[in-house]
Amino acid sequence: MAHIDILVATTSGNTEYLADQLSDQLLAAGHTTTLHYEPDYQQLINSDPATWLCCVASHGAGEYADSMLDFAEQLSQHQPDLPLLRYAVIAVGDSNYDTFCAAGRDCDERLQKSGAECLVERLEIDMSIDDPEQKTSTWIELFIKAL
Ligand SMILES: Cc1cc2nc3c(=O)[nH]c(=O)nc-3n(C[C@H](O)[C@H](O)[C@H](O)COP(=O)(O)O)c2cc1C
Structure with a gap:
């Protein structure tokens, strides 16, 4: 059994909804989760070793969605060493933007x-064409196997 911290970058709620569903799937597989709707950099960085599932929507011109802006700024500023961290990223975006999924890629x-x-x-979800639930279904199985 693993504990997974789910970090959520959302502005309008789509990614929060997706993260809730992924959390339910992880719980059903026997793991435990903490959902971080506004990830606290200090708290998360100091809880190493850890496993993070980062669900990151892009907004603005490829910026992180609002709920994770502060975390992203601190990550960029401090450039920490995290050798004991395990992670995976789901990037949420829309291919009509030139900066498609830029925050998740970052x-x-x-x-x-x-x-x-x-x-x-990394899994990239294009909200203009993909069904997020369908797109994540195989990926989350791979993630669970890797835990
Ligand atoms: C104002 C605005 C700016 C956006 N900018 C980008 C972008 O730069 N790159 C991208 O891939 N998607 C962009 N998107 C699409 C969002 O990532 C997409 O709508 C996503 O579902 C939003 O997730 P959220 O509801 O969790 O905030 C933008 C959407 C809006 C409304």
Whole structure:
């Protein structure tokens, strides 16, 4: 059994809804979760070793959605070493924007640079064409297997 911290970057709620569903799936598989709707950088960074599932919507011009702006700024500023962290990223966006999924890609890149272990390759959800539930169904199985 693993404990998974689910970090949520959302402005209008789509990603929060998705994160809630993923949490339910992880609980059903026998794991425990904490949902962080406004991730607290200090708290999360100090709870290493840990497993993070980052669900990150892009807003603005490829910026992180509001609920994770502060966390992203601190991550960028401090560039921590996180060798004991395991993580995976689900990037949420819309391909009508040039900066498609830019925040989720940035999150993945920063965590890779921190020395954290990526459990499953990043999933990108295009809200203009994808059904998020369907798109995550196979991916979450891979994530659960990797835990
Ligand atoms: C004002 C605005 C700006 C957006 N900017 C981007 C963007 O730069 N890149 C992208 O991939 N998606 C962008 N999107 C699409 C959102 O990521 C998409 O609507 C997503 O479902 C929002 O998730 P949320 O409801 O959790 O905030 C933008 C949406 C809005 C409304």
